[in-house]
Amino acid sequence: MFKEKVLITGGAGYIGSVITEHLLSAGYKVTCLDNLSLGQKSLFSYAHNPNFNFIYGDVRNKELMEKVIPEFDVIIPLAAIVGMPACDAKPMEAKSTNYEAIVMLDKIRKPHQKIIYPTTNSGYGTKSGTVFCTEETPLEPISLYGNTKVNAERYLLESGKNGKPAITLRLATVFGTSPRMRTDLLVNDFVLKAMRDGYIIIYEKDFKRNYIHIRDVARCFEHCIKNFDAMKNEPYNVGLDDANLSKAELAEKIKGYIKKFEIVYKEVGEDPDKRNYIVSNKKIINAGFAPVYSLDDGIKELIKGYSLLMKNDPYKNV
Numbered sequence: 001m002f003k004e005k006v007l008i009t010g011g012a013g014y015i016g017s018v019i020t021e022h023l024l025s026a027g028y029k030v031t032c033l034d035n036l037s038l039g040q041k042s043l044f045s046y047a048h049n050p051n052f053n054f055i056y057g058d059v060r061n062k063e064l065m066e067k068v069i070p071e072f073d074v075i076i077p078l079a080a081i082v083g084m085p086a087c088d089a090k091p092m093e094a095k096s097t098n099y100e101a102i103v104m105l106d107k108i109r110k111p112h113q114k115i116i117y118p119t120t121n122s123g124y125g126t127k128s129g130t131v132f133c134t135e136e137t138p139l140e141p142i143s144l145y146g147n148t149k150v151n152a153e154r155y156l157l158e159s160g161k162n163g164k165p166a167i168t169l170r171l172a173t174v175f176g177t178s179p180r181m182r183t184d185l186l187v188n189d190f191v192l193k194a195m196r197d198g199y200i201i202i203y204e205k206d207f208k209r210n211y212i213h214i215r216d217v218a219r220c221f222e223h224c225i226k227n228f229d230a231m232k233n234e235p236y237n238v239g240l241d242d243a244n245l246s247k248a249e250l251a252e253k254i255k256g257y258i259k260k261f262e263i264v265y266k267e268v269g270e271d272p273d274k275r276n277y278i279v280s281n282k283k284i285i286n287a288g289f290a291p292v293y294s295l296d297d298g299i300k301e302l303i304k305g306y307s308l309l310m311k312n313d314p315y316k317n318v
Helices: 014-025 060-069 083-090 091-108 145-162 186-196 215-226 249-256 282-286 293-309
Strands: 003-009 029-034 050-056 074-077 114-120 166-171 174-175 199-203 208-213 234-238 244-246 262-266
Touching: 003 060, 003 166, 014 029, 014 186, 014 215, 060 091, 074 091, 083 091, 083 145, 091 114, 114 145, 114 215, 114 244, 114 249, 145 166, 145 244, 145 293, 166 199, 166 215, 174 186, 174 215, 174 293, 186 199, 186 208, 186 249, 186 293, 199 249, 208 215, 208 293, 215 234, 234 282, 249 262
Parallel strands: 003 029, 003 074, 029 050, 074 114, 114 166, 166 234, 174 208, 199 262
Antiparallel strands: 208 244
């Protein structure tokens, strides 16, 4: 069976390294392009696979991208400055990587080349936390990161109307282990604090988010490749319908596994990240995709993973 050639920009990152593993296992030919700005070694174990290739480079390098892009059937643009703090620290780099590089990529690619673009459901911003956000809900990002991702999504969906189809995935807050681990994501962070510190201080405990396991994210990208023509030119929320949880509910769930975890709720003070929303994932489910990993699966996986990493240095922020 013919398997497309896939380019993943930012492929050495938290999500990219897991998608790479998943697609290689499914028989795709996968090339990762990354500038390795964080010194990642997350792709090293794939070097033995004849279907894997790596290109060192920056997605903002037009000459390089014009040379690379025409070779591929599918493009997954993950390269980005990720998260509010990182974008606020490097605003020009965030805009040029998260938005301008996507516009350039889209202008270079041909209409037959599929783009599956990961944005974020943080674009919904601050809602009531009681009404489900659907793909029709107005996007009101509250950070530079959210704005760059939302603008890139809008551009790609508009481009789709003009003959260059795309799918955009509004990912919930991702959790789970990865060769390029991120501990700043909410579930990953709370589990680490429970294990390393034994306590956590939570502000605005009732603010809600939606969550999704990183391996379900990888599965969803493959689903989009296989069903591109039926799904194209639409955005899709990707999360667990049974995991629209407040920060307090998440912490209490983790405490069910780590009994000595002390949770302190502060009424005075605030979290700089004001996102508060619950999300409906019915559209992606109706498109034939269903997650298979639960939040409980992820918590148990993280406990096991952190136990391995913390044996030598219990204070290291892995």
